[in-house]
Amino acid sequence: MKWLDLRSDTVTRPTPGMRRAMAEAEVGDDVFGDDPTVARLQTRVAELLGKEDALYVPSGTMGNQLALRAQTRHGDQIVCEAGAHIYRYEAGAPAALSGLLVTCVEAPGGALRWDLIEPALNPVDDLHAAPPAVICVENTHNRAGGRIVPQDLLTEIAASARARSLAVHLDGARLWNAHVATRLPLSELAAPADTVSVCFSKGLGAPVGSVLAGPRATIARARRLRKQWGGGMRQVGILAAACLYALDHHLQRLSEDHVHARLLVKGLDHPLLKSVHPVETNIVILGVEPPATVDGLLAHLRADGILAVAFGRGRVRLVPNLDVDKAGVVRVRESLEAFAV
Numbered sequence: 001m002k003w004l005d006l007r008s009d010t011v012t013r014p015t016p017g018m019r020r021a022m023a024e025a026e027v028g029d030d031v032f033g034d035d036p037t038v039a040r041l042q043t044r045v046a047e048l049l050g051k052e053d054a055l056y057v058p059s060g061t062m063g064n065q066l067a068l069r070a071q072t073r074h075g076d077q078i079v080c081e082a083g084a085h086i087y088r089y090e091a092g093a094p095a096a097l098s099g100l101l102v103t104c105v106e107a108p109g110g111a112l113r114w115d116l117i118e119p120a121l122n123p124v125d126d127l128h129a130a131p132p133a134v135i136c137v138e139n140t141h142n143r144a145g146g147r148i149v150p151q152d153l154l155t156e157i158a159a160s161a162r163a164r165s166l167a168v169h170l171d172g173a174r175l176w177n178a179h180v181a182t183r184l185p186l187s188e189l190a191a192p193a194d195t196v197s198v199c200f201s202k203g204l205g206a207p208v209g210s211v212l213a214g215p216r217a218t219i220a221r222a223r224r225l226r227k228q229w230g231g232g233m234r235q236v237g238i239l240a241a242a243c244l245y246a247l248d249h250h251l252q253r254l255s256e257d258h259v260h261a262r263l264l265v266k267g268l269d270h271p272l273l274k275s276v277h278p279v280e281t282n283i284v285i286l287g288v289e290p291p292a293t294v295d296g297l298l299a300h301l302r303a304d305g306i307l308a309v310a311f312g313r314g315r316v317r318l319v320p321n322l323d324v325d326k327a328g329v330v331r332v333r334e335s336l337e338a339f340a341v
């Protein structure tokens with residue numbers, strides 16, 4: 001039986017075409033700035049996102065954390081949504097690496113709004129308080145089931161933040177999915193933010209890599225910090241080639257994952273399983289109703305050759321991806337429908 005792995009969009013393996021592109025990549029020492037493939041990727045992503053400069057980094061976590069460190073001082077305050085990856089899933093890095101106070105704001109559906117952020121901001125002129133420096137927004141929002149941040153909310157956040165000299169960082173690990181779902185240009189989605197990180201190892205199917213884009217001076221700081229944090233890499237064009245290949249071949253096909261995600265839950269009328277969020281992109285989060293349990297559902301799926309993952313109390317996440325075709329998605333749907341206690 002072929003396993004259907006829907007734990008995440010990170011589980012995909014490079015395709016033969018991608019492996020060929022990697023094997024044939026022109027490379028050089030990227031710490032010396034000599035790798036032409038990395039340079040091509042950085043230029044292309046900066047252009048796509050409408051930013052001055054960009055930096056290739058090993059992971060989304062490093063992209064996010066470099067953005068924070070490059071735009072803050074130790075002891076500053078940053079604000080993000082309570083379910084944000086930066087806060088929940090980056091091993092406490094804002095505190096550990098940059099000495100930041102993270103203030104979380106709960107927003108329905110993960111859609112952060114300025115009227116929720118403003119009351120959480122510390123006063124700048126009170127010496128008892130950590131001064132606010134960066135607002136973080138995540139699009140699409142992973143924990144909110146791949147929800148797309150309404151662009152008007154982000155625009156308002158950025159205008160209000162700018163009026164207070166605060167920076168805005170966009171965790172765009174899955175900005176590609178928002179782009180394909182909304183058809184808004186990537187540059188428009190990124191425009192309100194000062195810095196944006198995007199990932200190639202999620203739905204785009206590359207094995208490694210993210211890019212942080214932003215103003216030239218901020219990216220220069222991030223480049224130095226990347227070296228300090230051990231992320232300066234040498235003939236890394238081999239990996240950047242996979243990212244370029246993904247942009248050329250896997251970007252538009254993300255819409256298939258979105259169709260597949262809807263196929264998993266549309267019209268699902270099951271007494272024990274409820275889709276927690278409207279499915280807008282490639283992530284499905286199912287609430288498991290008592291007397292059924294998350295472990296029970298995961299075991300049932302596993303018996304049918306399907307891998308999913310627990311995602312918060314009483315919840316299971318399924319993420320259609322490059323390695324799961326429509327027939328596979330139909331199999332998963334049938335397995336969900338057959339679930340019983």
Ligand SMILES: Cc1ncc(COP(=O)(O)O)c(C=O)c1O
Pocket residue numbers: 058059060061062064085086138140141142171173174199201210
């Ligand atoms: C929204 C979001 N941001 C950042 C990351 C971090 O990416 P990485 O696992 O490459 O560090 C992830 C990973 O799943 C993510 O979902």
